[in-house]
Amino acid sequence: MIDAPPAGQPAILLLGAREQALRVGRQRLALVALFLGAAFCLIAGRLVELTLLRDLAGERRASQAAALKPDRAEIVDRNGLLVAGNLATASLYADPRLVFDVDGTADKLMATLPGLRREELVERLQLPRSFVWLRRNLTPRQQQEVAKLGLSGLDFQAEYRRVYPLGPLAAHVVGLTDIDKRGIAGIEKSFDAELRGRAAGGEPLRLSIDIRVQHAVRDELQRAVAQFRADGGGALVQDVRTGELLALVSLPDFDANDPAAADRDALFNRMTLGVYELGSVFKIFTLAIGLDSGATTLGQGYDATRPIAISHFTIRDDHPKARFLTVPEILIYSSNIGAAKMAVDFGTKVQQHYLQRLGLLQRAPVELPEVGMPLSPSPWREINTMTIAFGHGVAVSPLQFASAVTTVVNGGIYRPPTVLRREPGELPGQRVLSAEASQAMRGLLRQVVLQGTGKKADVPGFHVGGKTGTAEKVRGNGYARRSLLSSFVGVFPMHEPRYVVYALLDEPQGTKETHGYATAGWTAAPTVGRMVERIAPLLGLPPVAETVAVGELGGRGGGNEGRGHKVAAQ
Amino acid sequence: MLSLARTDNSVIAHWWWTIDRWMLFALAALIALGSVLTMAASPAVAERIGLEPFHFARRQIGFLLPAVLLIFFISLLTPRSIRRLAALGFLATLLLMVLTLVLGHETKGATRWLSLAGLSLQPSEFAKPFFVVVTAWMLAEQRRHDGLPGNAIAAALLMTMLGVLAAQPDFGMAALVASTFACQLFIAGLPYLFVAGLAGLGVVGAGAAYNLSAHVRSRIDRFLNPESGDGFQIEQAMQAFGSSGWFGRGPGDGIVKRTIPDAHTDFIFAVAAEEFGLVLCLVIVLLFAFIALRGLLRIVHEDRLFTMLAAGGLLAEFGLQAVVNIGVNLHLLPTKGMTLPFLSYGGSSLLALAIAMGMLLALTRRHQDPGDLP
Numbered sequence: 001m002i003d004a005p006p007a008g009q010p011a012i013l014l015l016g017a018r019e020q021a022l023r024v025g026r027q028r029l030a031l032v033a034l035f036l037g038a039a040f041c042l043i044a045g046r047l048v049e050l051t052l053l054r055d056l057a058g059e060r061r062a063s064q065a066a067a068l069k070p071d072r073a074e075i076v077d078r079n080g081l082l083v084a085g086n087l088a089t090a091s092l093y094a095d096p097r098l099v100f101d102v103d104g105t106a107d108k109l110m111a112t113l114p115g116l117r118r119e120e121l122v123e124r125l126q127l128p129r130s131f132v133w134l135r136r137n138l139t140p141r142q143q144q145e146v147a148k149l150g151l152s153g154l155d156f157q158a159e160y161r162r163v164y165p166l167g168p169l170a171a172h173v174v175g176l177t178d179i180d181k182r183g184i185a186g187i188e189k190s191f192d193a194e195l196r197g198r199a200a201g202g203e204p205l206r207l208s209i210d211i212r213v214q215h216a217v218r219d220e221l222q223r224a225v226a227q228f229r230a231d232g233g234g235a236l237v238q239d240v241r242t243g244e245l246l247a248l249v250s251l252p253d254f255d256a257n258d259p260a261a262a263d264r265d266a267l268f269n270r271m272t273l274g275v276y277e278l279g280s281v282f283k284i285f286t287l288a289i290g291l292d293s294g295a296t297t298l299g300q301g302y303d304a305t306r307p308i309a310i311s312h313f314t315i316r317d318d319h320p321k322a323r324f325l326t327v328p329e330i331l332i333y334s335s336n337i338g339a340a341k342m343a344v345d346f347g348t349k350v351q352q353h354y355l356q357r358l359g360l361l362q363r364a365p366v367e368l369p370e371v372g373m374p375l376s377p378s379p380w381r382e383i384n385t386m387t388i389a390f391g392h393g394v395a396v397s398p399l400q401f402a403s404a405v406t407t408v409v410n411g412g413i414y415r416p417p418t419v420l421r422r423e424p425g426e427l428p429g430q431r432v433l434s435a436e437a438s439q440a441m442r443g444l445l446r447q448v449v450l451q452g453t454g455k456k457a458d459v460p461g462f463h464v465g466g467k468t469g470t471a472e473k474v475r476g477n478g479y480a481r482r483s484l485l486s487s488f489v490g491v492f493p494m495h496e497p498r499y500v501v502y503a504l505l506d507e508p509q510g511t512k513e514t515h516g517y518a519t520a521g522w523t524a525a526p527t528v529g530r531m532v533e534r535i536a537p538l539l540g541l542p543p544v545a546e547t548v549a550v551g552e553l554g555g556r557g558g559g560n561e562g563r564g565h566k567v568a569a570q
Numbered sequence: 571m572l573s574l575a576r577t578d579n580s581v582i583a584h585w586w587w588t589i590d591r592w593m594l595f596a597l598a599a600l601i602a603l604g605s606v607l608t609m610a611a612s613p614a615v616a617e618r619i620g621l622e623p624f625h626f627a628r629r630q631i632g633f634l635l636p637a638v639l640l641i642f643f644i645s646l647l648t649p650r651s652i653r654r655l656a657a658l659g660f661l662a663t664l665l666l667m668v669l670t671l672v673l674g675h676e677t678k679g680a681t682r683w684l685s686l687a688g689l690s691l692q693p694s695e696f697a698k699p700f701f702v703v704v705t706a707w708m709l710a711e712q713r714r715h716d717g718l719p720g721n722a723i724a725a726a727l728l729m730t731m732l733g734v735l736a737a738q739p740d741f742g743m744a745a746l747v748a749s750t751f752a753c754q755l756f757i758a759g760l761p762y763l764f765v766a767g768l769a770g771l772g773v774v775g776a777g778a779a780y781n782l783s784a785h786v787r788s789r790i791d792r793f794l795n796p797e798s799g800d801g802f803q804i805e806q807a808m809q810a811f812g813s814s815g816w817f818g819r820g821p822g823d824g825i826v827k828r829t830i831p832d833a834h835t836d837f838i839f840a841v842a843a844e845e846f847g848l849v850l851c852l853v854i855v856l857l858f859a860f861i862a863l864r865g866l867l868r869i870v871h872e873d874r875l876f877t878m879l880a881a882g883g884l885l886a887e888f889g890l891q892a893v894v895n896i897g898v899n900l901h902l903l904p905t906k907g908m909t910l911p912f913l914s915y916g917g918s919s920l921l922a923l924a925i926a927m928g929m930l931l932a933l934t935r936r937h938q939d940p941g942d943l944p
Contacts, residue, residue, distance in 0.1 A: 018875070021713055024759035025878045026870045032753055032882065033866035036889040040859035043893065044852060046900045050811035051848040097802075098829055130802075152825060 070160045072181055073198035075174055075188075077211040078246070078421045080204075084174050084188065084256075087163045089137040090156040092146055096132060098153030099125050108149045109134065113142060136179055137161045162188075164256040170214050172269045173207065173248050173368070173419050176256040185267065187419065189369045206421045208244035213237055216534040217247040221503060224527040225251050228508035228518060234270040234398055235503040235527075237535060240406045240491070242422050243415030243429070245366075246499070246539075248272075248399070270506065273370040275395040278504075279471030280453075280520075281405075281489050282391030286339045287331050287444060288408045289354045292437035295346035301326040304337040310383055315340050315390075318470075331444050332452035334468065336390040343389035344382065351385050357432040358404035358414065360396050365416045372397045391469060392479075398487070402502040405489050409445065409465075409497040412438040446494040457490050457525040459532045461543025465497075466490035466528065468520035473507070483507050488524035492532050493544060501535075503527045585646055588935040590868060596861050597641070597927055600912040603854065605631060608915050611841040612834040614827040626834055626915050633917045637924035644928025645935070649877060652932050656703030656880075659925075660727075663700060666693035667734045682738050692918035694735060694743055699926035701731055702750055702887055706879035709758045713875055724751075741779055741786060742906045746891060748775070753886040754879050789904045804901050806830050807837055810844035811900070818847030834915040836907055839899040854913070855896065862889035868934055881933045884926050 075084035092113075099105055102125045110116055113135055124132045134154070138146070143156060162177045175186015183192035191205060198205065221235045237247040250270040254262030268274065290296040304325045307316040317335050330338035343351060355361050355376075363371050375395040377384040387393040399417055407414040412433030433441075445465030448454045453468040469487045472479035487504035491497045508523045510516035517523075536543075574583040612626035647655065670684045670693055684691045705724045712720035728751050735744040752768055760768070779786045810826040813819060824844040827833040833841050843851050865885040872878045888911055895910040897903035909919050 018713065021759055021875055022873060022878070025757050025875060025882075028757040028759065029866050029870050029878065029882055032757065032886055033863050036862050036866070036886070036893065037859065039889075039893045039897075040855055040862075042902070043896050043900060044855050046902055047811070047843075047848060047851050047855065050808065050900060051814045051843065051851070052816070054812065098825075100828060 069199070071196060071199050072160070072162065072177075073195045073202070074204040075195075075207060076204045077170075077207050077209050077214075078244075079210065080206070081211050082165055083170055083207065083209075083211070084162060084164050086160040088158060089161045090140075090143045091136040091159050092134045092138055092143075093155060093157055094125055094132050094134055095130050095153050095155070096125050096127050097130060100152060102126055105151050105154070108151060109146070112145050112149060113138075166211065167257065168253045168255045169211065169218060170207075170209055170248075171253045171256050172250045172271070172370075173209055173245075174256060175368075176254075176259050185370065186368060190367050208239075208242075208246065208419055208421045209248065210246045210538070212538045213535045214247040214249065216538065217501075217531050218249045218251075218253075220527055220531045220534065221249055221251055223530075224503070224505060224508075224523065228505055228511065228514075228523050230505040230508040230523075232265070232270060232506045233504055234274075234506075235501070235531065236271055236399065236402055237531075238402050238406055238417060238500045238502075240410040240497050240500055241415075242424075242427060243403065243406065243417050244422055245399075245417055245419050247535075248419065269368070269370045270504070271398045272364065272366060272368050273372045273397065275372040275374055275397050276485055276504075277392050277395050277471050277474060278398070278401055278485065278487060279391040279469040280334045280336075281401065281467050281469030281487060282388065282394070283331055283334060283339045284405060284408055284441065284445070284467050284489070285355065285358060285360075286343055286389040287327065288433055288437055288441050289346055289351060290327070290342045291440050292354070292412075292433045293346050293350050295350070296327055296342055298327050298440060302330065302335075302338040302341040304330075304335045304341075306337075308337055308340055308386070310386065313383060313387075315386060328444050328447055331467070332447050334390075334453055339389040340386035343385050348380055348382060348385045351388065352380065354432070355388075355394070357430075358407055359416070360394065360400055360404055364397055364400045364403065366399060367419055374400060391471060395474075398502060398504055402489065402500050405491070405502070406500050407432050408438060408441050409491045409500070410438065411435050442491075442494055442497060445491055449490075449494075453521040454488060454490075454525045456521060457488055457529040457532075459492070459529050459536070460546060462532055462536050462541065463493040463495055463544060464490050464529065464532055465492070465494035466525070468525055470519040470521075484518050486518060486520040486524045488520050488528045490525075490528040490532060492536065493541065495544070498541065499535075499539065501528050501531050503531065581646065585935075589645060589931055590864075590934050593861060593864060593931065593934070596857050596864075597912070600854075600857050600861075601634070601637070603857075604912045604914075604920075605634065607838050607842050607913055608834060610821060610824070610845055611827045611838050612915055614824075615831070615834045618828065629917065630915055630920070633920050637920050640921060640924035641928040641931065644925060645931035647929075647932045649874075649933055652703060652880070652929050653707050653876070656700045656707070656929065660697060660700035660704045663693045663697035664730065664734070666691070667697055669693075671734065671737055682740055690918075692916075694738070694740060695916075695918040695922040696925065697731065698743065698747060698887065699884060699922060699929060701727065701747065702754070702883035702926075703880045703929060705751060705754055706876055706883055709754060709879055710874075710876035739783075741783065742908050745906075746887065746894070746908070748772070749890055750883055750887040753890075754883045757879055757882045758875070789906070803830050803832065803837060804905065807840035807899055808901060810840040814843045814845075814847045814851075816847050816849055818843065818845045818850070821845055832907075835909055836895065836905075836914065837899060838914050839896050839910055842913070843899075858889065858892040858896075858911070861885075862892070865930065865934065877933050881930055884930045884933075888923075888926065888930075 070086035072086060074082060074086065077083055102122055105125060106118055106121045109121060110118055116135065121134065124134065146154065162181050164174060173186055175188040176184060177188050178184050183189035183195065187205070195205060217235045217237055221233050225233045232251050234250045235247065236245055236249070238245050248271055252266040254266040301324055304317060305322050307314050315336050317337055319333065321333055325333065325335050325338045330342065361374060361376055363373055374397065377393050384393045403417045412431055412435055413429045414432045415427065415429045442465060445467060446463065448467050449458050449464050454466045457464050457466050466489050471485045473483040473485055475483065485504065485506060486508050487502065490501040492499060503524050505523050508518045510518040514522040574586050576587060608630045609627045613623040616623050616625045666684060670682065674682065674684050682692050682694060684693055705727060708718070708720035708724040710720065711717040731747055732744050735747065756765060780790055806826040806829050822845065824841055826844055827841045830837045842854065862885050865881065869878055869881045891908060891911055894903060894906060895908045898905055909916055911923050912920065
């Protein structure tokens with residue numbers, strides 16, 4: 001501290017001390033002035049900076065725009081066509097603290113943006129927050145009109161909106177997202193995390209779906225659903241070598257760009273989530289099991305003269321031949337009696353074993369969240385074995401069913417179905433049937449189309465094989481006679497199978513052209529035929545001479561790899 | 571304009587020729603600006619809290635005449651009378667401050683106000699300038715051959731003042747009072763070693779306030795990291811400056827005054843910027859700088875330590891208060907409830923400033939009878 005001069009010193013020295021103090025004081029005052037002057041200069045500089053040099057609003061927008069990148073990867077079809085993408089839009093929000101005239105603001109917005117609810121708007125504009133959404137994803141015109149209103153407290157947030165340029169075309173596969181771009185159905189849901197993760201790299205998610213094939217299949221199915229006044233329907237195309245799905249359609253479907261318009265039925269994926277007793281198409285497995293297990297051979301036969309009566313149940317044929325039927329005839333004429341007898345021959349254990357290996361007793365291992373659990377009997381009695389032989393008693397999803405058929409015709413190897421594109425090197429799979437059994441089944445399925453119930457599915461030059469299935473839908477404890485599930489599974493080209501095409505119609509009605517019949521042979525079979533006709537050229541398959549018989553080709557061996565289309569030259 | 575002859579020997583004429591007229595003009599300009607800005611900023615605030623729009627403006631203008639008269643009459647006094655006035659005033663206001671702690675009403679979490687005959691008074695505002703003059707007296711007294719132990723008395727007074735302010739609590743004013751006192755010690759020739767020590771003490775004090783007071787802590791945290799809390803007032807102030815440009819949006823067209831709660835007090839500078847632009851803001855800064863610097867450079871030629879310390883202290887306090895308030899508005903400093911001298915709304919503040927400036931003018935008059943001052 002400042003010391004007083006010691007007492008008793010001469011006054012002249014005291015005067016000196018006073019002068020000294022004043023001199024220091026003057027210096028220090030100058031320093032204080034310097035300090036304050038510097039502070040005021042700093043303030044003036046900052047003022048100029050904030051008012052003139054910095055565009056704060058612009059900075060905020062720029063940083064917002066720079067930070068804004070699509071936060072979700074695109075989804076493309078197997079050829080790279082865009083299926084789900086991102087569109088930059090502006091969303092309107094308010095800072096209610098800055099909205100001074102709530103009623104006026106609400107009135108003006110109501111007049112500009114259709115579809116707003118006034119009550120809700122007024123309530124939102126008064127919430128004690130600094131941020132409330134008013135309307136997401138405005139069009140540029142709407143944005144301009146709102147901006148022109150010049151309302152205080154309102155601003156736009158740039159964001160990306162998920163768009164599906166193909167509308168409903170692959171809606172059940174791709175699924176959809178909610179307003180905050182969280183996947184809530186389909187691939188969007190099951191790959192939600194991955195799509196977000198990939199957003200940075202920009203690498204799109206590639207589906208196995210071929211949009212051209214998807215369109216052709218959907219178009220034909222839509223026509224069939226309309227023609228037969230069906231409740232709905234489903235169809236798929238699966239590559240038998242890889243398990244990839246090239247098309248997957250369930251009707252009715254929905255436009256993922258406008259999910260609010262979709263009802264529950266439209267959001268239901270019949271092909272993967274629905275499980276059905278599919279009927280006679282199941283006889284394919286009965287014959288395949290019989291041949292592969294050695295319980296029967298192509299040369300054997302069963303007596304289908306009389307219906308089988310067992311417990312309270314009678315098994316009869318829909319179009320009884322009432323005679324002894326050879327094994328091929330059982331499939332060609334779709335004999336329930338013959339199939340049931342054959343199943344008794346190989347037995348319940350063998351049936352369960354094969355159905356399990358064909359993937360029919362557990363959920364389909366596909367990447368979609370909408371996958372139905374198959375239903376099978378418990379306990380599994382002999383009567384069940386017999387009805388399952390012709391497709392009643394086990395309910396499976398159409399996708400599961402098609403994958404099992406794929407196994408039967410591709411040489412006997414189960415390939416799990418997928419909606420994502422598989423690279424050639426990475427094919428999961430396990431052998432279920434012998435190549436010989438598979439080869440035999442190809443011939444039989446071709447015969448069904450040539451001579452049996454599937455005639456209307458034939459397409460000259462493409463050697464379609466397949467099987468019809470007309471099931472009565474389960475109603476309560478019994479079956480409804482007039483509520484049919486008509487389906488046809490087609491395979492082509494049968495001499496060297498490449499694709500399984502499956503179409504299903506839910507409660508089709510007969511027409512004058514079908515003489516009132518709504519059965520698969522009259523409804524689903526011709527639908528599959530038309531699908532094959534349209535997609536074969538897209539898939540690069542040339543037509544083959546009609547004289548080529550499956551048996552001839554089969555003589556070269558059961559494999560189907562690397563043989564191309566040499567047969568076409570014959 | 572006054573036309574007074576140099577030879578006129580009346581009190582008024584003597585006053586006119588000895589007073590710092592430039593300073594007087596600058597103060598008049600500030601007071602006029604303050605009235606205009608109160609008219610601009612306060613109606614929005616009054617409306618928002620449900621008062622008649624010109625409630626604040628009317629009251630502020632009501633205080634205008636008393637303030638001008640106070641400046642005039644106090645500036646007539648001699649330095650010796652100033653000293654007496656300050657001593658008595660300090661004792662009286664200190665008493666009122668203690669009384670406030672007991673009887674005062676609480677506003678926004680602090681007990682600073684005393685109701686007196688229908689008027690709300692903030693005694694600490696009045697104590698502030700008196701305290702500066704009293705400590706200047708005591709520090710000067712220490713230098714006298716047979717004077718009082720001034721240093722010790724000044725230190726004791728400071729502790730009392732800070733104690734009462736902390737009890738209210740009013741950390742902003744406590745910091746201002748302490749800083750002003752430090753300035754006076756500095757001018758009084760405190761060795762640089764002690765200056766460094768004092769600066770250290772300031773840091774420790776700030777640290778203690780940060781650690782012990784949740785209020786202070788949140789203010790500082792928000793300044794350092796605006797994302798963490800709602801820097802709403804600051805955010806709005808930034809928008810005000812951003813949208814002002816050279817001449818602002820125009821009188822009455824401001825927006826932030828409708829959202830900032832303290833638009834008419836702590837954030838009047840931002841309102842001024844938004845409505846009147848950079849030019850007026852620079853004029854305001856220039857006026858404050860002019861008053862502070864002209865005053866300080868004028869008393870450099872003073873040959874009485876008391877005058878040097880008292881006027882220097884008053885000017886430092888005035889300058890610091892302006893710097894802190896504008897600094898907060900410009901987001902250079904953490905939010906601190908400090909008013910902008912003469913521009914912010916507030917009767918106590920205006921009258922106390924009138925007293926302070928009256929004393930300053932009195933102390934800086936020329937050709938006075940020095941009496942027996944040190």
